[in-house]
Amino acid sequence: MIQKRKFFKTIAGALAGIAMFGAAPVLAEDWKPSGPLVIEIGFGAGGSTDVIGRIVANTIKEQTGWNVIAENKPGGGGMAMFTAIANKPADNLTVGLGVNMPVMINLVNRPDEVKFNLDSFAYLGTAAGAQVALVARGDAPFDDLEGMIAYTKAQGGLAIASDAKPQVLTMQQVAAQAGTEFQFLSTKSSAEIIKLLLGGQALVGFATGTHLEYLESGELKMIASANRTRHGYAPDTPTLIDEGYDVYVDPWFYFAMSADTDPEAQTAIAAALAKALATDDVKSAVRNALSVEVVNLGPEPTKQMLVDGIENVKILFGK
Amino acid sequence: MKNAIDRLSGLFFVLFALALWLYLIPTQIETVDYGAIRPKTLPQILAVILGLFGALLMIKPADGTDLSQVPWAKTIMIIAVLVAGLWLVVELGFVYSATPLALTLIFLMGERRPLWISIGGFVIPALIWYAVTILLERPLP
Amino acid sequence: MPELSIILAGLSDAFTITNLFFVFLGVLLGQFVGAVPGIGPVMAMAIAIPFTFGLDALVAIGFLMGVNKGGLVGGAIPAILMNTPGTPDAAATALDGYPLAKQGRPLKATKMALYSSVTGDTFSDIVLITVSAPMAILALKMGPVEVLGLIILAFCVISGLIGNSITKGIIAAALGMLAATVGTDPQHATPRFYFGYFEIYDGLPLAAVAIGMLAISEILRRMAENTGVMRKGIEVCDTGNPADQRISWPEYWSCRFTLVRGTIIGTILGALPGIGSTAAAFMSYAGARQASKHPETFGKGNIQGIAASESANSAVMGANLIPLLTLGIPGSVGAALIISAFMIHGIQPGPLMFEKQGQLIYGLFGAMVMANVLNLIVGQVGMRFWIKVVSAPESVIFPSAILLCFVGVSLASGGISGIVIMLIFAVLGLVMNALGFSVVIFIIAFFLGPRLEESLSQTLALLNGNPWALLNYPIALALVVLAAVVLFSTQRKRGR
Incomplete structure (x- = not known):
């Protein structure tokens, strides 16, 4: 019944929209949500995505006076949440917050099973891109990628701690090209990787911001940037691409709605989101959660980022 | 056996x-x-x-299992009510389906006292609605 | 050790009326919400976080600690009064708590749980406050190989609970582990057994599985057995003997070894990220039964059983903060939520936190001590309230509990799919119970299975095909030897 009522509302809204189209262009500021705006976070409570989603929801609520709710919709690194958004009728009220990597990997590897594609969504913007670094213990007997590979060859292997599949694939490409082999310690979080490094169980691992204070203290050192570009805090540390390996990972936190959402609603929500992302509260929360600055690409470039990213993921998976 | x-x-x-x-x-x-x-x-x-x-x-069977003690007919009936209740929740939302679901279960258990029926069928669902939607600002299923 | 002035400043920050009020509010909310089947302490915290945005950092974190600690006490209440634990770690409490409540002594059972919980909690807080730095170094040294040893030990200790038929116990454990393999595998992150449903791509949600198997299946069974006689949910027998409704000092003192054992197990497992309170509660319970001169009284309302379980699962939380405050590593979902709260308030948890935020941390310690005392006070009133509630007719209690489980699971695990999973596992639990397969063993295996697989895969990656490299891990080897000894003695006791 509720579904039906929403359906009629949508029809009525669409008719009203058409009727007004001839009369006067509707200003984005005039749009108001017809109920609580829900930001669906594609991950469980207590991670960096969770922090971003909650603070953004709260800030939009304060700035616009709309009722905004943050809700955790975990499953498949955001896949469950985005699948639901793409396949439910658009209600102009549901915004998804996810990370591009799991979405792109699933689109590349199991296109038949994924019940959406990049065109299923209207893209609103990004919160930030994560900086992925390859780091080693401070007392490791090497300082750069070349040294690390030489060490691996001499030892007959090297365990690398990672918390995401793309990182593993990246290093497998590196190993294949360098003619050696790594073992992978799969963990569930970057915090666990830091623990393995500090505890001496692993020599090398991936980190996404939590490593910064250990770089200062000398307990860790940075081997390479795994992103497409070098990191702002370490301009002298090369990327894997600089080192001659044509692979990278570029995780982005992005917001999207159903593609059928009213264009007015899209514009209004994207504007509200952009305004929220520009506040100090959100900036400092993002800095704390990810150790990077807020970067909102805006609607169109966000989509382009995903389109480009898919090509890179195809390279990673050898497709 | x-x-x-x-x-x-x-x-x-x-x-x-x-x-x-x-x-x-x-x-x-x-x-x-x-x-x-x-x-x-x-x-x-x-x-x-x-x-x-x-x-x-x-x-080598273990020390025996007795299934005759379990009231299967009633168990299956209650499970059927729960599945129907879930279907109602999906179709109508929790607000409209909580009372019918609760009332059916209360009647199934043989409760006939109007006071308890109204508490279980109306007061409790209303309290849950109030606590979740108003106090916690969370959407009900 | 920071300067005394910082410690004193932190403590004086903590003991203000505002703080007292919010910690009290947190404990109240935690005990209340935690006692609702379907919503445990973690869910209670997740709900409470948005309310803390506007508060000062210390007030906000104190409030959340209150919610968490209150939730630990509250979680025992449905387990004891209705045999419907809302979280798997309270399942061990139900084993002896419910029989005692059923004998007409619910107040005695809940009081024992409250005192044991606060005892375990307080002790582990003291460890946190006094020796967190050395404990953190110890925790760092416990790598994947040692964790694997510990999980093997946990399985061997818990095997003491396997029941009459070893064959059926092993089948139940294998089924539990199999259910846990649904979702992405820990080593390669490829999906397993998800049948195209992205809702279970990350695995079956623990809350839905645990509540379905433990709570809903129990409610279903009792509803079906109801013969139309209008019984109360729980009978408080009025013998006129006050000893039936309280815990005397000699009774509490008789549990001292059990409490100490539970607290130590909980504190150690809590300081190590990722193993968690369910394993602690069951290890402590099995250990208490193993050590008892009268193991046959366990499961029939022995207060030692309640003491074992509650002291261990509550000790986990304080110790969880050791890796959090010293390394910035969350030891559990609850601790991860605390990290979220820190970050939202602009504080980065990590090794430099004692240096940069010393005053705040000692303020937090003050708030934790406050929460423990308030827990004791609120609990005295709260459990009487819940016993009153559960004294309503079963015909109203059970349907209401089902509605709450529907809502709680959908809040905790993302909507309708959680409810579907809960009902499926309720039916599975019912069938397993009828056929004599232990549901508790299933849940423990479901909980520990993924941790076993993850640490095993990490261990094999570290060994890199060389079994002799194991000799570099003496602690792990010692744990495995201990596990073998425990297994041997458990089986010998069974044979007798």
Whole structure:
């Protein structure tokens, strides 16, 4: 019944929209949500995505006076949440917050099973891109990628701690090209990787911001940037691409709605989101959660980022 | 009779283990060709354990299982009510389906006192609605 | 050790009326919400976080600690009064708590749980406050190989609970582990057994599985057995003997070894990220039974059983903060939520936190001590309230509990799919119970299975095909030897 009522509302809204189209262009500021705006976070409570989603929801609520709710919709690194958004009728009220990597990997590897594609969504913007670094213990007997590979060859292997599949694939490409082999310690979080490094169980691992204070203290050192570009805090540390390996990972936190959402609603929500992302509260929360600055690409470039990213993921998976 | 039930459940686990090994694992798990533990390693070990101990249960039943004590008809009826209730929740939302679901269960249990019926059927759902939607600002299913 | 002035400043920050009020509010909310089947302490915290945005950092974190600690006490209440634990770690409490409540002594059972919980909690807080730095170094040294040893030990200790038929116990454990393999595998992150449903791509949600198997299946069974006689949910027998409704000092003192054992197990497992309170509660319970001169009285309302379980699962939380405050590593979902709260308030948890935020941390310690005392006070009133509630007719209690489980699971695990999973596992639990397969063993295996697989795969990656490299891990080897000894003695006791 509720579904039906929403359906009629949508029809009525669409008719009203058409009727007004001839009369006067509707200003984005005039749009108001017809109920609580829900930001669906594609991950469980207590991670960096969770922090971003909650603070953004709260800030939009304060700035616009709309009722905004943050809700955790975990499953498949955001896949469950985005699948639901793409396949439910658009209600102009549901915004998804996810990370591009799991979405792109699933689109590349199991296109038949994924019940959406990049065109299923209207893209609103990004919160930030994560900086992925390859780091080693401070007392490791090497300082750069070349040294690390030489060490691996001499030892007959090297365990690398990672918390995401793309990182593993990246290093497998590196190993294949360098003619050696790594073992992978799969963990569930970057915090666990830091623990393995500090505890001496692993020599090398991936980190996404939590490593910064250990770089200062000398307990860790940075081997390479795994992103497409070098990191702002370490301009002298090369990327894997600089080192001659044509692979990278570029995780982005992005917001999207159903593609059928009213264009007015899209514009209004994207504007509200952009305004929220520009506040100090959100900036400092993002800095704390990810150790990077807020970067909102805006609607169109966000989509382009995903389109480009898919090509890179195809390279990673050898497709 | 008691042993027969154990033997039957043993047989079930043997068949289940076979289905797991021959059908479910090959179709539902991707093949990965590196790493010490592959995605299918643990499920395969578990299939072997289930098969072996299922067979053991067939050969040597445990100390007997008595199913006659369980009121199956009523159990199945209550489960059917819950499934119907879930269907209502999906179709109408919690707000409209909580009262019918609660009232059906209350009547099934034989409650006929108007006070308790109204508490269980109306006051409790209203309290849940108030606590979740108003106090916690969370959407109900 | 920071300067005394910082410690004193932190403590004086903590003991203000505002703080007292919010910690009290948190404990109240936690005990209340935690006692609702379907919503445990973690869910209670997740709900409470948005309310803390506007508060000062210390007030906000104190409030959340209150919610968490209150939730630990509250979680025992449905387990004891209705045999419907809302979280798997309270399942061990139900084993002896419910029989005692059923004998007409619910107040005695809940009081024992409250005192044991606060005892375990307080002790582990003291460890946190006094020796967190050395404990953190110890925790760092416990790598994947040692964790694997510990999980093997946990399985061997818990095997003491396997019941009459070893065959059926092993089948139940294998089924539990199999259910846990649904979702992405820990080593390669490829999906397993998800049948195209992205809702279970990350695995079956623990809340839905645990509540379905433990709570809903129990409610279903009792509803079906109801013969139309309008019984109360719980009978408080009025013998006129006050000893039936309280815990005397000699009774509490008789549990001292059990409490100490539970607290130590909880504190150690809590300081190590990722193993968690369910394993602690069951290890402590099995250990208490193993050590008892009268193991046959366990499961029939022995207060030692309640003491074992509650002291261990509550000790986990204080110790969880050791890796959090010293390394910035969350030891559990609850601790991860605290990290979220820190970050939202602009504080980065990590090794430099004692240096940069010393005053705040000692303020937090003050708030934790406050929460423990308030827990004791609120609990005295709260459990009487819940016993009153559960004294309503079963015909109203059970349907209401089902509605709450529907709502709680959908809040905790993302909507309708959680409810579907809960009902499926309720039916599975019912069938397993009828056929004599232990549901508790299933849940423990479901909980520990993924941790076993993850640490095993990490261990094999570290060994890199060389079994002799194991000799570099003496602690792990010692744990495995201990596990073998425990297994041997458990089985010998069974044989007798």
